[in-house]
Amino acid sequence: MQRLNLAQPGLPDLQFVLMVGALCTSDLESLNAPASVRETVFNRCWALLHEGPPPTKREQRVLNLMEGDEVMLEALVHVVRQSFEEYGFSELTWEQQPSEPTRESTAEVLPLVDRIQKLYPPPDDSEPSSATSPSS
16 A cells, blocks of 8 residues: 655655645545545645636646746645645555556656756665665
């Protein structure tokens, strides 16, 4: 079972908001938050980023954070946490193993992917992790 602690997610804020946005717009039946709560959270985040109402078509319900700044990101994190807390959720859980992407990134999103990779580079595989290091 996958778990995301909303107060201490163990993720950078940008990844946290992107993950919650993806979970809120997913069709995961095993997600512990009902569709109405997920829709509310997404709609509140959308309202921080856009003037108009959120789209109704599922494929258009994507949070574009490329124009945002640190203040906007902090506001989104606050809205996510506060909104779920209102409905009594301190963590999100779901039963779905991570999967490979089903499609390539679009040209519009590549600058954001590049920024994320520069901010949070993948771990260096040459360094032993504490889980694999021999104990004394």
